[in-house]
Amino acid sequence: MRRAYAVLLALCCALAAALATAAPARAAPRTITNGTRFTDTSGDPVHAHGGGVIKVGSAYYWFGEDRDSDNTFRSVNAYRSTDLKNWEFRARVLTRSSASELGTAYIERPKVVYNAATGMFVMWMHKENGTDYGEARAAVAVSSTVDGSYTYRGSFRPLGQYMSRDLTTYVDTDGAGYLVSAANENYDLHIYRLTADYTGIAALVANPWPGGHREAPALFKRNGVYFMLTSGATGWNPNQQQYATATSLAGPWSSWSNIGDSTAYDSQTAYVLTVQGGSGTSYLYLGDRWGDSFGGTVDDSRYVWLPLTFPAATSMSMSWYPEVTVDTTAGTVTGTGATYRTLIARHSSKCVDVPSRSAWQGVAVVQYTCNGGTNQKWWFKDLGNGYSALLGRGSSLCLQENASGVTQEDCTGATAQQWSVVASGSFVTVRARASGACLDVSGASTAESAAVITYTCTSSTNQQWQRST
Template structure:
């Protein structure tokens, strides 16, 4: 009996060890809402701006900027996730107290790579003095663990001569490490080979787009083809992203080609993440919608994540999707297809409009001359038994009925004040609030621009009748 018990106990311990060694279970598919400020598992905002992602085991580690109110450096933060939606805060891996020169500094675009030969995690970043952009230096920090405290190694100009601003890193399939940075006041984009331990610059590999005025590089490799995705240099404001390809990092590289719309859907390139699973590898664009571009700070920024498509082996496309579903187990990334409509008031011929094209919660809905702006476009997202959320294309926020106003707010599918029913009569539709029962109404039947859109007792008035335009 004792021998049988001992055998059973040993078997149980072996099974427990096997399960423990297996790590986290495969993540279920997750849907990520675009153009929003992500939150971590504790409910706080994710501050990983300008960041990059490194996969270690079953976890994706996301590193990025967490800044002070004046936009100077506070932390490089690290988060981890198995499904790319539920992010657990891990550590302030680099702080103002990590080194003397970080006490008053600006750190941008931190990226982490793993060196298999040394067993070290190496962080590269752009370092400035916290006052202006005159330093234009690259900087390095290292750690023995992916989310531990990183030890500052110093800052410098590559090869003691080149300016270095926006950067990214890349480890090729042969284990060689590379760093890409914007140089010469962002007019050049240079590719460097790193030393064997990834902590220094070995040589300049290429300067393919001399004078191109590009920044925010993201470098990845797909089926033997290198893709370089970048933005123009327009400060915090979004612009047309472009890409180029090559079969060797040394070149020749193609000329830059436009991708996405004229503002990258209100974002700037931060990173391109390969999502590898049992069905293959998909590529996910990670972009920042900088808070500074709409009157806030870096820590007010939102995230735009979009699937990349490849019409041919050397071409790239990117389209808007309000939601992205990621299955990290399968390695699939798909965007939700959405139709956006305007809402045109029958009595005035004007459109329901988010005032001043605001991206902020609390901005009022008013009527204004129809102009095709994304602040006049709404996705009627079906959510529950004939009810819809009206999601603004410009801000990714939801139309909400309040006591005396109608505003855009952070979407919450369980909030009845963000749920609307539609009743069609001829060519027109009444839009009715689930919470209060009132109809979407132009206050006082005004025909003037900036007249408030409110909810009011449904009465069949033409100022409560709307056309859903394309």
């Protein structure tokens, strides 16, 4: 009996030792679809708009805005992930009840930094009165745990005088904290040094681009070079993003250079996340495709995450990818390239089109004069089963067959969103997997905005399509 007990004890000790020395679970590479509403691990929409990410241990924490339908403040939400794909909702870390002045406020662009000296997590945000944008104040809240309740410390104008709207935070390699905020009706972009505990403003470091009219700043450092990425000030509507560089936050800073396309792929800067792993370090642009820009509200917004690349030490570029694969263990971010095509009806020479460039699900597609717009471009994504999904370049939604017509919907992989493409001379027919019917212009109409439907395959010219790049 004692021998058996000794053997069992030895096995237990060996198991305990193995568990104690086991490496933490490695996050597998994950693919993120751009231009979509992310969902958390419970299947609910991720509301972390205008937000930022902080890494604590092996986990990333994403903070951002959650708003009511009138865009007033509901809460700052916190989510946790190890792979940047699967986000667990942690808490509403700041709410309307956190302070009386938050009851009807706008709270925007929350960013959290950790102060190693005090052991506190410090949140900075832009605060308005919930009626207009006349307050232009910065606000601060603190917590002893990254995803615990944050204690609101109040709002103020930096150094008692400067307006503060869109903002971001940055902790340098020497531990000094900085705030960057849009001032002077967004015509200036101020760089401030924070106090030692990161809860106040110590000094104005620089105003490098007076009159520049920039907002939505994101600041990071790569190989000793600071990069400032910003958008123009056009409200909720996207515009040309630009960046500047310096080797000191006090300057001199370079002039602005364009990056991405003229609308930042229908997004606005929220944050640049450094993804550091065993194989290297990558930089991930986190952008918001604001719901207000396509007829919704902030909580209808979607996310655009893209890898940043660096042709030279002080230059940066950003390209569109419908999907991005992130490997947080390796520290790599790679984009999935795609060829987008227009579908031109043989009988009418018109293109399959999403009316009014809508990004909403449920919108029925039509034929319309070809104009090269992103609402007429489709990625035939090979599903590996003989079928393709047709993803819109402008909406990131999938063509779906319905009883009443063909609409764009959130991509789910359903058979109603799977299509086969069959060559017919120099044209193709596009056949729905669910019904076997063909993509068709209703009644063989040649009119603008005629409905695109599915119909029994007949080989007629209104079911023949030219795929053009």
